[in-house]
Amino acid sequence: MKNELDSKFVLRVFEKIRQHGEKQGDKYVLNGVTAFTDLDGYTLFIEDATVKLQFGFHNQYNFDYQSQAQFESFEKKLRQIDRET
Template sequence: MKNELDSKLLLRVFDKIRQHGTKKEDQYHLNGITAYTDLDGYTLFVEDSNVKLQFGFHNQYHFDYDSESQFDTFEKRIKQIDKEY
């Protein structure tokens, strides 16, 4: 996912988090990852404690993190959710 987001993977993982995760208010939590949408549902947010991903209309996205190791951990968690569920 580095610099190139696999949108199909992200959407698949987002759905798996919603299906299998724990819902708390308007957010879903699974394996250290939180997933939620904005009010209109056009923008998805997927994050852990160090990395925030905003994925929006027309497959536009933005990552926010401080170090490559934080991103690598986030990426591993995302891929693990995709494999496990």
């Protein structure tokens, strides 16, 4: 996920969070990871307490985090969700 974000992976994890997570308003939470969309549904957001991923139309994406360790922890959580659910 560092240089090239696998769009299929992101979409798969997002859907697993929606299917298996706890609904909290317009958001879904699973294993400390929150997933939601903007109003039109074209932009997906996946985040935990320290990292935010914005994934949008034409596979454009943006990560927001303070340290590489935070990013690696976030990536590990996403991979774990993908494997376990």
